[in-house]
Amino acid sequence: VLSVSFVTFTVLLSTGSVWCPCRNISVKPGGLKPKTVPPRYLGQPSPYSHPHLIKHGEVTPGLSQTEYELRRHRLASLIEAQADRLGPSASSGTHVVIVLSHPTRYMTNDIPYPFHQNQDFLYLSGILEPDSALVLHGRGRPDQAILFVPRRDPGRELWDGPRSGKDGAAALTGIERVHCTEELGVVLKSLKGTLVWYDSSQPAHPRLHQTHVSPMLEVGPMPRSLRPLIHSLRALKSSAEVALMQEAGHITAQAFRRTMALSQGDIDEAVLFAKFDFENRIHGANFLAYPPVVAGGNRANTLHYINNNQIIKDGEMVLLDGGCEYFGYVSDITRTWPVNGKFSPAQAELYEAVLEVQRSCLSLCSPGVSLDHIYSTMLALLGRQLRRLGILMASTTDADAARRYCPHHVGHYLGMDVHDTPELSRSQPLQPGMAITIEPGLYISKDNDQAPKHFRGLGIRIEDDVVIRDKGGPLILSSDAPKTITDVEKACAQR
Template sequence: MSSSFRSLLPAFRAVATRCPRSQTYMPFRTYATEVVDHDHKPSNYGQPLFQSHPHLRELKPSTSLHTPHQRQDRLHYKYRQASDFWYLTGFEEPDSAVVLEKNSSSRGYRMTLFSNGKDSAKEKWEGPRTGFDDALNIFKVDDALTIQSFPDQLRSMISLYSNIYIDLPQSSRKNVRSTKSLLRYLSPPVNPRSEYETVVESLSSSRRKPLAPLIAQLRSIKSVCEQEVMRTAADISGRSHAKTMRFTRPGISESALAAHFEYLCCLSGSQRLAYVPVVASGPNALIIHYTSNNQLVQDGEMILMDAGCEYNGYASDITRTYPANGSFTAPQKELYSAVLSAQKALVGFCTETEGLSLHDLHRKSCDLLKQELKQIGFTLHTGDLERILYPHFLSHPIGIDLHESSHSDRGETLKAGMVITVEPGIYVPPTAQFPKHFHNIGIRIEDEVLVGEKHPVVLSVSAPKEIADIEGACQGLLGLESI
């Protein structure tokens, strides 16, 4: 019986739903006139609808289920300090600035921190702030001043120097005129941001230099302390992956797995997730950046989970692919073994002595994956791998930001102390050019790797990766429970 005909059959199943007023259960029925397409992955629609997500009851594209207050709550998010600013200062409070002036002192520069300082009235509502005296002692700055004085102080400072290294906000670089107009409209006349824009834009282009590329060079090599923090972040994420494998069962929702992972990370001290997780079951894994996480896991499917936490300012990034019912099928095991073999070989190349760049590693990943796929029955033609089966790049630097790559060069030779991801993947669409028993299987295996001089270190070692370990984690044989 075809799947399209089967979906049109009457569905007189009674589903228990909670009545919001009486708090009792009452039956809810679907009828033959309602075409239910819940077995189809990926979904045919750009949003959850009753036809594709019958387990999500009362789906309506209206405002009746969402109050304005709930939507306002969703508009706001937990504050996170700008990465470069945090890297230089360690200061996490908003509305702050720092100026470093080169001089002839013993440490070679003078550091001035601008912030809000203490305000008992506002602290009653918003929480404590760091006072200026404490800023001097704790953050080892030479001077701590109110952010209100920043425009005037900046104006006087820049008159003393021929070169000023500074970064404008992204919006200002893209469209200075419209940004200035918007700030004037939204801000009171004495708002420091408006004055700051004016001061910065008064600098001649010959005096103004970009700062971010210089900081990117510093951030690319992790200190021993940074490496330890990143290992902790990876351990938290890795254990959460393992416990989420144990928590998984057919019939559970992808969103429940995402929530469970985040819950476990928070329990272990993580401040937030590093990015929106990918929890892709079955054919959803063929969507590289699948973050809807709104379908049910079916028996016999695999789950591709790309998730990592942030811990004490540093991100982690791990992907694992595992069977929903705890046991790989023969085709799943065969394809997984092929990707794993390539991934482990690529990790071994992540040393300074190899003299490779990220571009070199990616080219090697293509060669290795082609070899592995041919061994399991794939007949590959030109472009099949790069355009269809493996359309993404192998790696990216990681650290304070998930992708510390906006100013990095993929052609640069890897150096000891760098931390990168290694994440080959294979995503097999249901087309005749590929073996049918691999159709709709998507597999990605991603580790964080600390580049060594002669030996790489896998920071994400806590996340099960070998087939026996994955099945053991899923089946509760590793001594790990789901909580």
């Protein structure tokens, strides 16, 4: 896994330049000449069709043409630095970077699944259409962008809706050179890169790979993996990205509050699922970020329970792990509460134990501390709580027992995806701008005859979304979701 010192940047509003302090240079966004967005729907929101969502100069809500171009410049800088270490021929050679969109996927015949873009492609281009591609190229530094989008086709648009076309994509993104996707192979052949940066082992778009990219790879150099470089950039959120994640966290936190208020004793998991989904969407989310866990009673001890189709009985708790996607950025929050609105003594005792550990782990979320270090701390703290609660046997070590009762990590990276930037190691020191989850839990199966009887069948997890900051402690994106016993019971009592 590549460890990168992330670039901080300041937009110089007076000049339109972007200062990169790591290289002490000003980057003048060359492709960002103002263009009028065509007065038609482009296949994705634009300032013309969605002025309530997108401001002039933005590509997607909250993210400007300048920010997208800066991302491409930062990727070019990383590739340039990599090439310098490979020797003179690499550093002075021509680089070709290829990033493909996702295709449309079908559930049956011609019925498509809802389209979800390849996050790496979206991160660099802002284009939401399938069957697209981005190519960066240049000698020594690949900072010249070429965008490929589907050709406008009235016959297909009749069925599938409008497409941006070359003019729409150029105006929306600020990228000067835009081609139809059918020209991808011809353009790639003409570039003849000395070094190709492309992830060929699992192509994002198999058909585009086979038709346009594979012929180039057969006669050219072995491609170098691009994903670790993009993930190292995606791991650090800009202020605009943090604002989008704050809104995602706020929407989901309010959905938890309103879903808790629906709890009144016996209730179907499917009803809570529907309520949670509805509250996220009606308050601005595009859709849920992943299939949520709505697990009543002992089912909370199945970590990825997503059937959500059984009755939660009065007196049982429900564990709801859910989040939304808000214009490309997601939330991931877990809360556990009694469906009758009142914690029993055993439920409260176990809940407070998990909450105390979670608070301690949150306090460790600062620059220089790794997720793996927080995980080790979580295991030690959970072990002490298990011993205090009388759940541990005398011969068992705290950490070993904690792994048994909490078999998952303390958290993961968060951003454009739920388990974001998987190329980054959790042993890497956290840096300001990184977003993570903190989610300790205790899971005691009803069949566990070694645990005290009053704890059996209880599963509790408490998860918050966190942005690492230089000063002032971590920013808790999910702070509006009720978490203390008092606040949870108060939320459940709202009608």
